[in-house]
Amino acid sequence: MATGASNQQTARAGEFFVAAELNKRGAYAVTFAGNMPSIDILASNRDQSRTVRIQVKTKRSGSWQTSIDRGKRCSPKVDEDSFWIFVDLGREKESPKYYVVPEWWVCNDIYRAHHAYLEKHGGKRKFGSESKHHSIDTKRIQEWKGKWGVLGIF
Numbered sequence: 001m002a003t004g005a006s007n008q009q010t011a012r013a014g015e016f017f018v019a020a021e022l023n024k025r026g027a028y029a030v031t032f033a034g035n036m037p038s039i040d041i042l043a044s045n046r047d048q049s050r051t052v053r054i055q056v057k058t059k060r061s062g063s064w065q066t067s068i069d070r071g072k073r074c075s076p077k078v079d080e081d082s083f084w085i086f087v088d089l090g091r092e093k094e095s096p097k098y099y100v101v102p103e104w105w106v107c108n109d110i111y112r113a114h115h116a117y118l119e120k121h122g123g124k125r126k127f128g129s130e131s132k133h134h135s136i137d138t139k140r141i142q143e144w145k146g147k148w149g150v151l152g153i154f
Contacts (some may be wrong), residue, residue: 004084005060006111009047010054010058010059010060010081011058012033012055013058014043014056014058014072014089014096015031015033015040015058016031016039017040017054017087017089017096018041018054018056018085018087018098019031019043020136021098021148022041022043022151022153025041025045025148025154026045026154027045027046027151027153028043028044028045028046028048029041029042029043030042030043031142038053038055039055039132040052040054040055040056041053041054041056041085042054043147043151043153044153045152045153045154050076050081050108050152050153051081051153052081052082052083052152052153053082053083053152054079054083054084054085054128055082055084055085055097055103056080056084056085056086056087056089057084057085057087057136058086058088058089059085059086059087059088059089060089060090061090062135063135063136063137063138064086064135064136064137065136066110066134066135066136067132067133067134068110068114068132068133068134069132070106070107070110070134071107071108071109071110071111071112071113071114071134072105072107072108072110072111073108073111074104074105074108074111075104076104076105077102077103077147080085080102080103080104080150081148082102082103082104083100083101083102083103084101084103084106085099085100085101086098086101086136086141086144087099088097088138095119097145097146098145098152099138099141099142099144099145099146099147099148100144100146100147100148101141101144101147102150104148105144107139107140109136109141110134110136113134113136113140114134143148
C-alpha cells in the first residue's frame with residue numbers, strides 16, 4: 001500500500017494552505033481546483049477594490065517544478081495583479097513556508113536561469129533536449145519569503 005500524499009494531493013494542500021493564510025490575514029480567497037489555467041486562487045481585499053490572481057506551486061522536498069514556457073523577459077509592473085506563491089510543506093510537523101513572488105519576477109527569473117543554463121551547456125539541454133521541464137530551488141526565491149505585503153490586499 002502506498003504511503004504519503006500524491007503530487008495532486010500535495011498541490012491541493014498547498015492551495016488550501018495559501019487560501020487559509022490569506023483569509024487569516026484578512027483577505028478573501030477562493031480556490032479553483034485546476035479549472036482555471038494558470039490561476040489557482042483569486043483573492044481580494046475586504047472592500048473588493050483590488051483582486052489578485054495567484055498561481056500556487058507546492059513541494060514537500062527538493063525543488064518546485066514548472067516549464068520553460070513560463071519564462072520570458074519582463075520588467076517590473078507598477079500595479080502587478082498576478083503572483084506565484086511557492087509553498088514548502090517540508091516535514092510533517094513543520095509549518096508551511098511561503099514565498100510570495102510577483103509573476104513578472106518569476107517569468108523573468110525562469111527566462112534568465114534557463115538561458116544561463118543553455119549558455120553553460122553549449123546551447124543545448126544536457127539531458128532530454130525536447131524537455132520543457134524547469135525546476136526552481138529555494139535559494140532563487142529566498143528574498144520573497146513571507147512577503148505577503150506585495151499582494152496589496154491587506
